Amino acid sequence: MNVHAKFCFASLLVALVAGCGGGGADSTSDADGQAAGAATDAAQSKSAAGQTDIAPDPGSDTAVFTEAPIQVPPGDDEAYTAAASPSTVTASASTQSPGSAAEDFESGFTSLPAGWSINWWGTRPNYTVGPETRSGYTHAGAGALRLQVGTVASNSGLNLVYSRGISKAGSYDAQAYLRTDNANGANVEVQLRRNAAPYDVVARKQLVLGTSWQKVHLSAAYPFPDAGSLRVVSLTANANVYIDDVAISPMASAEAVANAVVLPAAGGSSVEVTPVKTTTMDEAYTTYAPGWTYNYWGPQKPTFSASRETEPGHVYAGAASQKFQITNKNGGEVQLVSRYAFTKGKTYRAVVYLRSDVATPVQVTMRRDTQPYDNFAAKSVTVDTNWQKVEIEGTYLATSDGSMRIALKNASGTLWVDEAVIAEVKRNDFAPYNASAAIPDTLFGMHVNKLGTHDKWPGMSTRILRLWNTGTTWRDLEPTQDGWNWTTGGGMRMDMYVNYVARNAPGAQILYTLGQTPLWASSTPDVNGQYGMGSSGVPRNMDDWRDYVRTLARRYVGKIRYWEIWNEPDYVPHYNGTPAQMVEMTRIAREELLAADPANKIVSPGLTKGQGMQFLDYFFAAGGGNYVDMVGYHWYYWIDPEMVGPMVDNLRVLMTTYGLQAKPIWMTEGAFYCDTTQTDCSTATPTLEQSRSTNARAMFTMAVKGVANFNFHVWEASDAFRQLVQADFITQTEAGKAYAEARSWAFGARVVDSFRAGSGVYVVRLTRGGVDSFVLWSTVDGETVAIPGAWNVNTVRSITQTESPLPSTRQLRLGLEPVLLKP
Secondary structure, X not given: OXXXXXXXXXXXXXXXXXXXXXXXXXXXXXXXXXXXXXXXHHOEEEOOOOOOOOOOOOOOOHHXXXXXXXXXXOOOOOHHXXXXXXXXXXXXXXXXXXXXXXXXXXXXXXOOOOOXXXXXXXXXXXXXEEEEOOOOOOOOOOOEEEEEEOOOOOOOEEEEEEOOOOOOOEEEEEEEEEEEOOOOOEEEEEEEEEOOOOOOEEEEEEEEEOOOOEEEEEEEEEOXXXXXXXXXXXXXXXXXXXXXXXXXXXXXXXXXXXXXXXXXXXXXXXXXXXXXXXXXXXXXXXXXXXXXXXXXXXXXXXEEEEEEEOOOOOOOXXXXXEEEEEEEOOXXXXXXXXXXXXXXXXXXXXXXXXXXXXXXXXXXXXXXXXXXXXXXXXXXXXEOOOOEEEEEEEEOOOOOOEEEEEEEOOOOEEEEEEEEEEEEEEEOOOOOOOOOOEOOHHHOEEOOOOEOOEOOOOOOOOOEEEEOOOOOOHHHHOOOOOOOOOOOHHHHHHHHHHHHHHXXXXXXXXXXXXXXXXXXXXXXXXXXXXXXXOOOOOEOOHHHHHHXXXXXXXXXXXXXXXXXXXXXXXXXXXXXXXXXXXXXXXHHHHHHHHHHOOOOEXXXXXXXXXXXXXXXXXXXXXXXXXXXXXXXXXXXXXXXXXXXXXXXXXXXHHHXXXXXXXXXXXXXXXXXXXXXXXOOOOOOEOOHHHHHHHHXXXXXXXXXXXXXXXXXXXXXXXXXXXXXXXXXXXXXXXXXXXXXHHHHHHOOOEXXXXXXXXXXXXXXXXXXXXXXXXXXXXXXXXXXXXXXXXXXXXXXXXXXXXXXXXXXXXXXXXXOOOEEEEO
C-alpha cells in the first residue's frame, strides 16, 4: 500500500477517468517487418496535428470519477480497430479466439506491435510510444515497450491498450512487468476493463514504479459476453514507463481454488495464553532481578534503591521477591521496569503480585518505550500488607520495544514484587463483540463545522451530529457571566444547529461537547489554551459550571440527548486540571442533565490515543465511571484502520478493570489522517484504493468491536485523506461515495460473525431481515479466497456500486476495497 504518491488530486481524477471512458484512437500497429531502431529514433511522437479524430465513447461510470458527467460524442471504444489497416487490427470480439495471449515485444515494430493501441478522449494529450532495446531497459530478451505521456487535460485521458486474451465471460489472470527511469518514481494504474459501455473495470491496481522492474498481477471474474482489455494508465506527466512480458490467460477452476485461501464457514473464539517472559524473583541478584531495571526522569535524580528480599511474609512464592524502595522522587518520577520486545498487533497479558508495608497507590502498565510513550494496558490499585494479584491485558500497536512498568503514585514508599509474567494471548481477535445486537444508528455520525456558509446535509445515513468546533463552546455561549445571547454569536449558532438536524434528519440525535472555560470563569486566566486565554482551565467556581450545564440542559430538553463532558482533556492545551477535578465536573453535570431530562445520556471526556489511557485510568480510579453512561475516545486511523480494533480491545480491558465493561464505547471523533510517525506527510498522498477503502474498513472494524458511535471529523474537510465532498458541498468525492456505500451495507444490520484468515483477509457476516451477506477485504493486495459453499451468495457488489455474478469457481481476488457478497 503506497502513500507516497506525489501526483496531485487533479491528476488522479484524470487518471481515473482514463479508466472509464473510451475515446479517440490512433493507428497503432506496424507490420512492415523492419527491425526497430534505437528508442529515440523509433518512437513515434503523437500530437493533435495531423491525427484523424475518432469519436470517443462515453462511459456511464465517468460520472463516478468527476464532479459532473463528462459530455462526449457517442461512439464505440472499438472504433480504433476501424482506423487501423486490415492487416494489423486487433481481432474483434466476434472473431477473436479464446485462450491465452502474451507479448514479449521481441518482434520488430515501429510504434506498437499487433494487438496494442492508444485510446484517448477529451483533449488529445501529447505522447510518445515505441520499442525499447537498450541494455537494462528490458525485463527479459532484447525488447520492451516505452510510453511517455505529457500533461493530461481535465476531463481527458489516455490508455495504452492490449486487446487480446479477454474475449468472453470467464475468469482471467493477467501479469506485466513495469519500470521507469524517473528518479522520483512514476505512478501508473493497470486495469482489466470491458471495452463496451458502460466500460466496467473488473480489476485495477495502482503502484509507484522505481528503476527496478516490478511485476503487477491482476485476476478477476469477467462476467460480460463482449471483449475486454488490459490497460496501462500513466499518471506522472512526462515520465517514461517501460512495459515488458505481458500475459493474459483464462483461469482454470481447479487451479484457482487450489491457490486460494479457503475461508471457513464461520469464525472461532478460543483463547490460548503462552508465557513469553517469566521472572520468579528467586534468581541470584543483588539489586534488580534478571530482566528488571529502573527508569527515572525529572529535574533531579530521585532517591531510591532495590534489593533481593527473603524475609518471611515478604515473599509471595519461592525463595525471594524484588524489593523496591523510593525515599524521595525529588519532583520527578521513577519506575520499576521489565523490558520486552512486544510485536505489533499481538495481544499480551501481564500478571504480577504486589504488597507494601502500608496502603500504597500503585499503577501497573504496559507501554511503548519510544515517543509518545503511550500505555496499551494500565491498572491502578492500592496495595497493602496482603499480597495482591494485578492483571492487565492489551494489544501492542507500535513497532518499537516496550515494557511492563510498576509505579508508586506517592513521592515515597516501599513495594515488594513477585512472580511477574508477560504472556501472549491468542484468540479470534476479530470476533463480534455482541452478535445479538444490531449495529446502532449512532455509529453513523458526522461533524459539520461550516454550517452558515452552506446549509447542506451530508446524507450518508448520518444519524447523529457532534457539536465541536462549531462556535458553540461555553466561552462562545457565555462570554461574560450571565451574558447569554440566543439571537447572535454562539447562542444563535447553537439554535441553528439544533434546527438544522431536526429539519434534515427527523429523529437523528445531537452529541454536544461541554467545555472550554470562558476567561471570566477560568481558574487559570493567564494560561493560553488551545481556544484562548483561560480556555483550558478548571472553572474557578463550580457553581458557574453548574449554571452553564443547567442552562443548556433546560433549553434543549428533548432536542439534545447526548452530552460529552470535555474534549481531549489529556491534551494540556485543552485542559490543565487533574482527572479528579474532571470527575467532580462530571458529577455536577450529571446531576443537572438528569434533573432537566432523565432520558439524557452522559459520555465521558473524549480522550486521545496518546495519553488517554493513563488519564482515563486515573479518571476511573477517582470514581468517574459512576457518572457516565458511555465511555468516549478519539481514534484517528492511518492506512491500517484495522488497528482501531486492538485500541478498542485495550480500552475495554481497562473498563473491565473497574467493572465498567457493560458501558458502550463511543468513538466521538476520528478520521483517516496522515500519520507523521509513519511517513512524510508533506508529500504523502493516498492512493485511490486507500481513499475509497480506509474509512469503510475502519467502520466495519468498529461495528465488529461493538463501538456504538463514530463521528467522522469533518464532513467539509478538504485534505486528500479526509475529503468526502467537493467545495460545492453537494458532489461526493470517490472517498465519499465509497464511504456512503459501505454505510448502506451496515445500516440496520447485525454483525453475527467475523474473523480473519490467510495473510490479511477480513470477513464480516451481516444479517438484515433474515438475509445474510458477507463483507470481505484483504490488506494483502491480490489475496485470492475460496468462498464456502455454505454461504448462500451469488452476487458480488463493489464499493463503487457495481455488481457481477460470483464466479463459478467461487473464488475472488481481494484487495483493500471491501466487497459485499449477497444472494
